[in-house]
Amino acid sequence: MLCNNKNHFHHEQGKCDMTIRKVLISLMVCAGFYSIPVLGQQYKIASAGGSITETIYALGRESVIVAVDSSSQYPASVTTLPQFGYFRQISPEGIISTGATHVFAAKGFGPESAVEQLSSLGMNVEIFDVPRTVPGLHTMIRQIGAKLDAATESEALIASIDKDIATIVKKSTQSRQTTVAFLMSVTDHGLRAAGQDTVPHLIFDTLELTNVFAEVNGFKSVSPETLVVTPPELIIIPSHQVEGLSTSDICSLQAMKLYASAKGCNVLIVDPLMFLGMTPRLADAMQIVLNELK
């Protein structure tokens, strides 16, 4: 009973907020500009998940963010915000203590019992699916935009992402003959490669390149022999996996040695957020791959 009452109460308040905001916003649209600080007073968002945080920034709504999780590392200015731990392992009190009114989180936000506790304490938790497709990215941007009254901005953002991707793909001189691979980890214990349903695969597929590990699903351990049998033109490795190693160090690892001696040390080390999260920087990631292939 108590719980129901509480929810009811917040619901009512939310409705009220919406009306006020609508009035204010329509006034401001008339004036030809958005006043973000007004919005910020209504929404205080704890953003959980690198993709969510980047999207909010890309929509120009960064002032509503009061805290982020530890996977939110871009843009650089987010690192000055309070952090509340990794988005899959949060503590309800940690998030409440940031003063947030809303949590915008990527799917996987948890543990589930902690999320339920957050909701029961009156926190508005919005969870966004982060599918690994371009239409999925559109949906996520639109959903976040809708929640932040940034429908125009989200359409503009989507259009610019699509345009950038189209331009990059059009300019590309590569074909399906060009083989590439993304290695999530490279150690003496073996390789873990990105297959279907991963952001790197999406990037390769959109650029019409061939992922040599397209047969696997997700990030899986793979045999180093594949690198010798079908040597990719380019191997991409996220920077957090190579701490302190140079490209030549990587190529001298047992798993990479044969490949490097046959094909040369074609290794590119990249920003993990850009290549592993579904972010508005998808087109930038594609450009980086193409630049390296030229």
Place this chain on the structure above:
Amino acid sequence: MFTTQGLTVIVKGKCLIENVSVTFPTGKISTIIGANGAGKSTLFNALLGEYKSGLSNVLFQECALDRWALEDLSKVRAYIAQGARTSFALSVLDYLQISAETHAYSKSQLVYRIAEIAEKTGIEHKLSDSVTTLSGGEMQLVEFARATLQLGTADHIKNCCLLLDEPSSALDIKQRQKLYHLIIEFNKQGGTVLIIDHDINTVANLSDYIVMLKNGQVLAQGSPERVFVTDVLDECFNCSGEVREGPNRHRIYVTTEFNLEKDNG
């Protein structure tokens, strides 16, 4: 006190003892002797009720083991295992206290009983030590004290039986003497004693009754005069020796098969 009637123990298809019928007389010290693998420990375990199939073939005080309640049995029958050891630190006092709890003693009675037995066994200065730090000899004395406490006060000792599995194996000469004296004293108060021991020359002399096993069967049983003779011992241990008269008119068995004198020439 203990009687087995045609007791056969088969474990994993292997016959360990076969058709054993023996009677251990009440109020006496009995010894089970035999070569290694003759079935001494199996017989002991059967007497302790470790084999479910043999429970009805073992009678304790004329009543088959499967009709005894375990708790009642524990008040009249105590067992001292070979080289008993524990991994957990308990003080000797705690160790004795827990065993004495079979009987409903008041606290002052308990203290009195423990004091009495500790003095008798000579462990009164070890009471605050942990049982994990004792030497083999000290532990054996503590075990004896523990078993006596388990059985209760002297007035009903004549209903009680104490089983000792190779009690002297870890002891030096002095400690053995001490232990054997304790056993004899227990017996003098009316208690029945069953012992397995490899030191046959000592046990044979303090026993009233000997059960001799070979290959899981009873080779001979009876008083030492009847059993402790050259031919029987030769057959039991599969060697050739002779029974001689030792000090204090004790009879000892000496093997003559091997010449163990070192030839330095």
Place this chain on the structure above:
Amino acid sequence: MSTTATRISRQITKHELKQRTLLIASLLSLPVIAIVAISVGPASVNLLDVMFQKSITELQVNIITDIRVPRMMMTMVTGAGLAVSGVILQSMFKNPLADPGIVGVSAGSALFAAIGFWINASIGFAFIPYSLSIPLMAFFGAVFSIALLFAIAGESGQLQTNLLVLAGVAINTLATMLLGIIILLVDDSTLRQITFWNLGSYAGIGFTQFAPTLLVVVIGFFFLWRQRRALTLLSLGEKQARTQGIKTEKLKLWSLIATAAIVAVCVCFTGIVGFVGLVVPHICRMLLTSKLSILLPFAAVVGGGLVALADIAARTINMPEELPIGLLTSLLGVPFFIWLIRKQRGIR
């Protein structure tokens, strides 16, 4: 005669005084730890505010009552439960290295929890609410591994201790292998959920999780407490215990079931908090005695206190982030444990 008797009663009095003092001291520390646990946290609200300050929001009260109180209670109950099950398993297996891991209970629940995450990520559970699915799976995992243990090591109602240990090894290996297969099958995000579950966490514990845990731990503890003498004798040797009137087979069966139930509820909501089941019993054995009438309550109090303390540290060291609790139980307990070992070595 009388001198020894006097000495013994003096020794008993001295021991009882020491045991009672330590037990009462540790018991008294619990309310202190509880108050600290309720008072600290990333949200700036503490007990005094709630009790005396009038200008307090509903949210602040809720933080105390809905988050901190059940969480503090859960740490104490699971800490006590894990420590007690460690004590019992060590006594039963006559092995000082035994802990809830040895019979495969933890591995079994970890495997089933992983299967639960996998099902949630693919087809989803019908009829079971999402938040209940993982605890239920973990609980069944614990129960299942115990059943398997009996199936492997039990023969017509008998449990051979050495076979139990080997069966535990087999179940652990089997569960770890199957967990490896699950890890290969699941996607990246499920893999991370599994990893975090295995680290253990008290975030998100409310009264709904606390109530069943308390119930099972209390019932289990009560049963084991009643068997304290029999279990002490069992720890000294099985055959010996039987000759002292203990029905060891029945005792082992029921104690194992009680222990498994305690471990199952203690890990199913919070994941595996390592170290407590192994080291807390030893700390208590070294400080006092292995006599279960003292050791059981003492280990329960020390285990509960240690986990509660570790959770305070986990929540506050790097606010508002949380550190894995297993890390902190070890951090707090191991130095003390090493000191005790050194001290023991000096005595001998």
